[in-house]
Amino acid sequence: xxxxxxxxxxxxxxxxxxxxxxxxxxxxxxxxxxxxxxxxxxxxxxxxxxxxxxxxxxxxxxxxxxxxxxxxxxxxxxxxxxxxxxxxxxxxxxxxxxxxxxxxxxxxxxxxxxxxxxxxxxxxxxxxxxxxxxxxxxxxxxxxxxxxxxxxxxxxxxxxxxxxxxxxxxxxxxxxxxxxxxxxxxxxxxxxxxxxxxxxxxxxxxxxxxxxxxxxxxxxxxxxxxxxxxxxxxxxxxxxxxxxxxxxxxxxxxxxxxxxxxxxxxxxxxxxxxxxxxxxxxxxxxxxxxxxxxxxxxxxxxxxxxxxxxxxxxxxxxxxxxxxxxxxxxxxxxxxxxxxx
Amino acid sequence: xxxxxxxxxxxxxxxxxxxxxxxxxxxxxxxxxxxxxxxxxxxxxxxxxxxxxxxxxxxxxxxxxxxxxxxxxxxxxxxxxxxxxxxxxxxxxxxxxxxxxxxxxxxxxxxxxxxxxxxxxxxxxxxxxxxxxxxxxxxxxxxxxxxxxxxxxxxxxxxxxxxxxxxxxxxxxxxxxxxxxxxxxxxxxxxxxxxxxxxxxxxxxxxxxxxxxxxxxxxxxxxxxxxxxxxxxxxxxxxxxxxxxxxxxxxxxxxxxxxxxxxxxxxxxxxxxxxxxxxxxxxxxxxxxxxxxxxxxxxxxxxxxxxxxxxxxxxxxxxxxxxx
Amino acid sequence: xxxxxxxxxxxxxxxxxxxxxxxxxxxxxxxxxxxxxxxxxxxxxxxxxxxxxxxxxxxxxxxxxxxxxxxxxxxxxxxxxxxxxxxxxxxxxxxxxxxxxxxxxxxxxxxxxxxxxxxxxxxxxxxxxxxxxxxxxxxxxxxxxxxx
Numbered sequence: 001x002x003x004x005x006x007x008x009x010x011x012x013x014x015x016x017x018x019x020x021x022x023x024x025x026x027x028x029x030x031x032x033x034x035x036x037x038x039x040x041x042x043x044x045x046x047x048x049x050x051x052x053x054x055x056x057x058x059x060x061x062x063x064x065x066x067x068x069x070x071x072x073x074x075x076x077x078x079x080x081x082x083x084x085x086x087x088x089x090x091x092x093x094x095x096x097x098x099x100x101x102x103x104x105x106x107x108x109x110x111x112x113x114x115x116x117x118x119x120x121x122x123x124x125x126x127x128x129x130x131x132x133x134x135x136x137x138x139x140x141x142x143x144x145x146x147x148x149x150x151x152x153x154x155x156x157x158x159x160x161x162x163x164x165x166x167x168x169x170x171x172x173x174x175x176x177x178x179x180x181x182x183x184x185x186x187x188x189x190x191x192x193x194x195x196x197x198x199x200x201x202x203x204x205x206x207x208x209x210x211x212x213x214x215x216x217x218x219x220x221x222x223x224x225x226x227x228x229x230x231x232x233x234x235x236x237x238x239x240x241x242x243x244x245x246x247x248x249x250x251x252x253x254x255x256x257x258x259x260x261x262x263x264x265x266x267x268x269x270x271x272x273x274x275x276x277x278x279x280x281x282x283x284x285x286x287x288x289x290x291x292x293x294x295x296x297x298x299x300x301x302x303x304x305x306x307x308x309x310x311x312x313x314x315x316x317x318x319x320x321x322x323x324x325x326x327x328x329x330x331x332x333x334x335x336x337x338x339x340x341x
Numbered sequence: 342x343x344x345x346x347x348x349x350x351x352x353x354x355x356x357x358x359x360x361x362x363x364x365x366x367x368x369x370x371x372x373x374x375x376x377x378x379x380x381x382x383x384x385x386x387x388x389x390x391x392x393x394x395x396x397x398x399x400x401x402x403x404x405x406x407x408x409x410x411x412x413x414x415x416x417x418x419x420x421x422x423x424x425x426x427x428x429x430x431x432x433x434x435x436x437x438x439x440x441x442x443x444x445x446x447x448x449x450x451x452x453x454x455x456x457x458x459x460x461x462x463x464x465x466x467x468x469x470x471x472x473x474x475x476x477x478x479x480x481x482x483x484x485x486x487x488x489x490x491x492x493x494x495x496x497x498x499x500x501x502x503x504x505x506x507x508x509x510x511x512x513x514x515x516x517x518x519x520x521x522x523x524x525x526x527x528x529x530x531x532x533x534x535x536x537x538x539x540x541x542x543x544x545x546x547x548x549x550x551x552x553x554x555x556x557x558x559x560x561x562x563x564x565x566x567x568x569x570x571x572x573x574x575x576x577x578x579x580x581x582x583x584x585x586x587x588x589x590x591x592x593x594x595x596x597x598x599x600x601x602x603x604x605x606x607x608x609x610x611x612x613x614x615x616x617x618x619x620x621x622x623x624x625x626x627x628x629x630x631x632x633x634x635x636x637x638x639x640x641x642x643x644x645x646x647x648x649x650x651x652x653x654x655x656x657x658x659x660x661x662x663x664x665x
Numbered sequence: 666x667x668x669x670x671x672x673x674x675x676x677x678x679x680x681x682x683x684x685x686x687x688x689x690x691x692x693x694x695x696x697x698x699x700x701x702x703x704x705x706x707x708x709x710x711x712x713x714x715x716x717x718x719x720x721x722x723x724x725x726x727x728x729x730x731x732x733x734x735x736x737x738x739x740x741x742x743x744x745x746x747x748x749x750x751x752x753x754x755x756x757x758x759x760x761x762x763x764x765x766x767x768x769x770x771x772x773x774x775x776x777x778x779x780x781x782x783x784x785x786x787x788x789x790x791x792x793x794x795x796x797x798x799x800x801x802x803x804x805x806x807x808x809x810x811x812x813x
Contacts, residue, residue, distance in 0.1 A: 030545070032457050033612045050461060053610060054547070063547065064579045134479065136461040137370060205478050207369065207464060235376045235402065239551035241610050253576055257809050259727060264809045268577035274550075276567050325551050325608035326397065327373035335369075527764065536766025536804055565719070573719060582807040586722050589761060593718050596757065621764050625757055645757070648749035650740065656752065656774040659759040 004177060005187030006164045014164075015040050015092070017180040022126075023089040025059065027052045037091065046093055050136050051317065055247030056098040057105060059091055060121045063244070063269045067254065070263040082264075083117055086124040090176065093130045096151035097141045097317035101247035102127070104304075104313050108250050126172045127153035131199055138318030140208035140331065146315060149199035158195045165192050208331060213312055214338055216302045223302055224294070228336045233293035235326050240271030242320040242329065243296070248313045251277070272296045297333045343391040345509060346416060346444065350389070351382040353414055359440050360411035363402055365395045371466045372452040376402060378413070391416070393468050396449040396491065398604050400424040400434075401557040407438040415439055418446040419513060420497070422504045423600035423636030424557035429504070430639050431598070433560050443502035445510030448486070448494030453612070455489055458482075493603030493616065496520040503637055515634075520601065524620050543584040545611040548577050552605035552615050558595040558635075565590070588618060596622035597645030600636040629654050676730035676796040678705045680789065681720065683713045685743040686778045687735030693782030701789040704796075705733075712736070713774075714747035718758045721772065725805040731771045731796035735788070738776040748776070767804045770795055 006014055018024045024040040027047045035047035036054055066082040102122070109118035129151030132139070141148055150156060154173035158165045165187045168174045177184070203209060216223050243249045253270040256263050270277055272295045278285060286292045304313035320329045350362045362385060366377035372394040379385045398421045406413045417425055422443060428434045455463065455475065462478035473489055475482040487495070498520060500513025527535055553559050553566075565571040566587060578584040592599075592615070601623060605615040626633060630644040630653070682688040688709045694701060710716060713736025724732045734755060736748040755774050763769040775788045 031612060033453055034545075048459075064577050134461060137463050137478070202478060206462075231377075234378065237551070237554040239554040239608075240547075240549040241551045241608070244547045244549045245610055255576070257579065259807075259809065266579055268575075268579065270576055271549075274567070274576070276569070279569075321373065323610040325555050327368055327375045329373075331369060332375075532763070532766045532768065534766070535764065539765045572723065580808055582726050582805060585765060585805065586726065589722065589765070590719060593758065593761065618761070618764075621761060622757060625760050629756065630753070645753065646750075648746065648753055650749065653749065653752050654756055656755040656759050656772075659756065659763050660769045 001168055001174075003187035003189060003192055004166045004168075004181075004184040005191075006166065006184055008159055008162055008164050010183060011046065011164055014180060014183055015044070016042065017183055018090055018092070018176070021088075021179055023087060024092060025089060026092050040092075050132065050134060050139075051095050051097075051319070053245060053319070053323075055101060055245065055317065055319065056091055056094045057101060057247050057250075059089075059125060060102070060118050061105060061109070061250060061252075061269075065117060065267045067265045067267055070265070072261045086120045088124045088126070090126045090128060092128045093157075094127055094151070094153060095132055095317070096129060096146050096148045097139075097315040098247050099127060099129045099152045100141070100144070100146050100315045101317075104248045104311070104315065105250055107308050107311070126155070126176050128155040128157055128166070128173075128176070129153035131156070131158045131195065133159070133195075133199065135199075135202060135206060136318065137207050138321040139203075139206055139316065140211050140318060141316035142203055142206075142209060143211045143213055144312050144314060144316050148203060149196040158192055160191060160195045163187070163191065165195070167192070208316075211331065211334065213301060213314075213334055215305070215310065216337070217306050217310065220302055220306065223337060224298060226337065226340055228340055229290055229294045232328060232333055232336055233290040236273070236289050236293045236328055237325060238273050238275065238289050238292065239325060240269075240273050241323045241325060243271035243273055244269060245319040245323050247315055247317055247319070248300070249296075272299070297330060300330065301334065301337075342444070342510070343389070346391050346442075347385050347389050349442065349507075349509060350379070350385055350414055353440065354382060358412065359414040362389075362414045363399050363406055364389050364416055365391060365397065365399075370463065372450075372463070378406070391444070393450040393466070393473070393486070394452065396451070396607055398424055398555075398557060398602050400428055401555070401560070403434045403439055404428065404560060407435040409438075412438055412440050414442065416442050416444050417502070417505065418444060419500050419502050420446075420493075420600070420602050422502045423499070423634070424602050425636070426504050426639050427598055427600055427636035428557060428560070430636070430641060431560070440507075441505045443505030443508045443510075443512070445513070446494075446500070448490045448497060450486065450489040451491040451607070454491070455484060458484065458488075460484070491603065491607060492614075493601075493606065496522075498601060498634075504639070521620060521624050523614070523617055524624050527617065539585070540581065542613045543588055544581060545613060546578055546584050546588070547611060548575070548587065549610060551608040551610065553591055555604045555608045556595060557600070557602065557604070558598040559591075588615065591615075592618035592622060595619065597626065597633075597643030598635050599623065600634075674797060674800060676704050676793065676801070677728050678702070678731045678733065678789075678793055678796060679724040679729040680705050680707045680733045680735060681710050681713070681716050682707050682777075683715075683736040683743075683748075684709055684711050686737035686741065686776075687713075687785065689779035690735070690777040690781050690785040693779065694785045695782075697782050699782055699786045701786045702793040704793050705789050712742065712744050712747035713751040714744075714754070716751065716755075718754070721758065722805070725771075725802055726807040728806075730799070730802040731773075731792060733772075733788070733792050734774045735777045735785070736774070738778055741778065762805075768799055770799055771802060771805075 025037045026040045027035045028038050029047045030036045034053045035049040069080040071078045109115040132148040154170045155168045168177045251270045300313045362379040366375045366388045367390040465476040467474045471486045473484045496518045499515040599619045626644040742748045759772050777785050
C-alpha cells in the first residue's frame with residue numbers, strides 16, 4: 001500500500017493529532033531501566049529503548065480484570081456485570097514480536113467459546129507497529145518467521161533518523177492514516193527499503209540468528225519423556241517472571257474477593273510455574289518443579305503447534321532471556337532438545 | 342580464578358571428598374549464568390564458569406542438595422557465606438553433607454546497568470584491570486567496572502568469609518559501607534513523599550514472586566500468599582493495598598534473618614529496590630536493640646525473637662520520631 | 666418519623682485486646698457503666714503476642730481506620746513474656762508502616778490491666794478522637810467491594 005512520510009521532529013504533532021480522536025498508548029520511559037506503554041499526554045516522548053518490559057498483551061488481556069460483583073441485600077443477591085465495552089484506542093510503537101503475539105492470543109481467546117472482553121478490545125484497537133532499529137542480542141524473532149523490519153499490525157512504521165514512514169496495512173490502518181493525513185506527505189518506497197535492508201544486516205549478525213525451532217509435533221511423547229527436563233529444570237526457582245513478561249502466556253485464574261456482604265469476582269494472570277496452578281480438590285496435577293517447568297515449554301513448543309498448524313506460541317521477544325533470575329530460558333530449552341534429537 | 346576453582350573441584354571429586362559440585366554454568370552470552378550441579382571433571386571443564394556476572398547466591402540450593410546422597414562442594418562468595426550460616430542456624434542445611442569453599446569477590450557486574458547506558462547487543466564482556474571492554478554488534482564500548490557494579494556490591498557490607506572449609510584467595514574484612522544512606526534519605530522525607538515514592542515503586546510489582554523464591558531466608562514449605570485458606574492468597578495484586586501487603590509481610594517475615602545479600606533486588610524484573618525494605622528493618626533493630634548481623638555466626642538469636650524486660654523501646658517511639 | 670443522618674466521619678477502629686488484662690479491663694469498664702466510643706470493635710486474643718502483623722494489615726484492608734493493640738503491662742503477662750515480644754514486633758512494624766508513608770498515628774499499642782476500666786475508656790476516647798481528626802484511612806485501603 002501507499003507509504004506516508006513525516007519529519008521525525010513532527011512526531012509529537014502526530015501523537016497529538018491521534019490523541020485528539022481516540023486514546024493513544026505509547027511506550028515511554030518509566031525509569032532509567034524500563035519502558036512501558038502509557039496513555040500519551042502532551043510532552044511524552046517515545047522511548048528509545050528496545051522494548052517495554054511488560055508486553056503489549058496487557059491491552060487485550062490485562063493482569064487483573066474485574067468480571068462481576070455480587071451484593072447481598074437481605075434475601076436477594078444482586079449480580080452486577082463488570083465487563084465494559086472498550087473505547088477505540090491506538091497502540092503506537094509495538095514491536096514485531098508483540099504484534100505477532102496478538103495472533104497467538106487470538107487463536108486462544110477468539111476460538112469458541114469467544115472471550116468477549118478480549119474480542120471487544122481487539123475490535124476497538126488499532127496497532128501501529130515500529131521496526132526495530134537496534135535489536136538486542138536476546139532477540140530471536142527471526143526463528144519464528146517474524147521480520148523485525150516489517151513489523152505488521154494495522155499500520156507499520158519505520159524511521160531512519162530524519163523521517164518517520166508509515167504504511168497502512170488494513171482498513172483500520174487506512175482510517176487512522178486518513179484522520180491525520182494533513183500532517184503526512186507521500187513517502188518513497190526506496191527510503192523504506194534502505195531502512196529494511198539496514199535492519200536485515202543487523203538481524204543477520206545477531207548471536208541467535210541461526211536458531212531454528214524443531215518441529216516436534218509428531219514427537220510429543222518423546223519430548224515429554226526426554227531426560228533433558230531434569231537438568232533443565234533442576235535450578236528453576238518456580239517464580240513467574242518468565243510467564244508474566246511473556247507476550248504469549250495466556251493462562252489465568254478466576255478468584256473472588258469477599259468482604260462481608262459483597263463479592264468481587266476477577267480474572268488474573270496465572271503461571272504454570274506456580275505450585276498452586278490448576279489446583280483441584282485432589283491436589284495439583286504437576287507435583288514437582290520439573291513437571292511445571294516442562295509444561296510451560298511443552299505448551300509453547302509442542303502442544304500449541306499441534307493445535308495451531310505448527311504455529312509456535314513463542315515470538316522470540318527475548319524478555320524471558322533478560323528477566324529469568326537464573327537465566328534458564330526457552331532458547332536453552334530449544335537448544336537442549338535439539339541436541340538430543 | 343575460574344581455572345583455579347575448576348582444578349580444585351576436580352581434585353576434591355577425584356579424592357572422593359565430594360561427589361558433585363554446585364557452581365555456575367555458562368550460558369549463551371557472557372552474562373546469562375545459571376546455577377548448576379556438576380558431576381564430572383569433563384562437565385566442569387566444559388561448562389563451569391566464574392566471572393563478573395556470577396552474582397547468584399548458591400546457598401539456598403543447599404537446602405535440597407544436602408538432603409541427597411554424598412557430599413556436595415559449593416563455592417561461596419563472602420556475602421553468600423552469611424546466608425549459609427543463617428540457613429545453618431535455622432537447621433535448613435545438613436552441614437556434614439557440604440564442603441564449602443570460600444572465594445574472594447570484588448563485586449559483581451549487573452548487565453542491566455550496561456543496558457541503562459544504552460549498550461545493547463552485547464556479545465562479549467572482558468574485565469581488564471577494572472575496565473569492562475564490551476563487544477557489541479554496534480561496536481565496542483568501555484565501561485569502568487565500578488559503574489557496572491550492582492548496588493549491593495557498591496555498598497558491600499563485608500568481604501569476610503564467615504563460614505568455609507577452605508579458602509581460595511584472600512579473606513577480607515567486614516566493611517563500613519554506606520548501605521543505609523538511601524534508607525536515611527527516605528526517613529528524612531515527609532510522609533507524603535515517602536508514600537509517593539513507595540507507591541511508585543511497588544505499583545510496578547507484577548507479583549512474579551521472584552524476590553520471594555530466590556531469597557535464602559524464604560524457606561517456608563508453603564507461603565501464606567500461596568495458601569488459599571490464609572485469607573491473603575492472591576496471584577496478582579488486584580489493587581494497591583495488595584502490593585503493599587505482600588512486600589511488607591515479605592520483608593517482615595525475613596527481618597532478623599535477612600543477611601542483606603541483595604538477591605531480591607537483583608532478580609526483580611521491575612527493578613523495585615526491595616533491599617530498602619529489608620535494610621529498614623536491619624537499621625531499626627540495630628539502632629533499637631543493639632548491633633546484629635544475621636548470619637555472622639551460627640546459632641545467633643535474632644532480635645526479632647529476643648527481648649529485654651526493661652530496655653526495649655515502646656512502639657509509641659515511632660510517633661515521637663525515635664525510629665523514624 | 667425521620668432519622669437525622671449523621672454526616673460526620675465515623676471511624677472504624679479495631680482493638681485487639683488480650684484475654685487476661687485488656688479484655689477484662691473493657692469488661693470492668695462495662696460493669697462500672699463507663700462508656701467508650703461505639704466505633705471501637707474489640708477482637709479478643711489470647712495474648713497480645715498472638716497478633717501477627719498480617720492481622721493489623723488485614724484490619725486496614727477490611728475497612729479499619731485505626732488499629733490499637735492492648736495487652737497486659739510489661740511484666741504482667743499471663744504467659745510471662747508474650748507482651749515483650751509484642752513490644753518489639755509492633756515497634757518494628759509501625760516503623761515500617763511509617764517508612765512507607767502511612768500515618769503512624771493510625772496504629773498504637775497500649776498496656777491496660779484488668780483493673781484499669783477507666784484507663785481503657787480514656788485510651789479508647791483518645792484514640793478515637795485522634796483517628797477522627799486524621800480522617801478516613803486512604804493509604805492502606807482496599808477499594809474493592811466499596812466502589813459502589
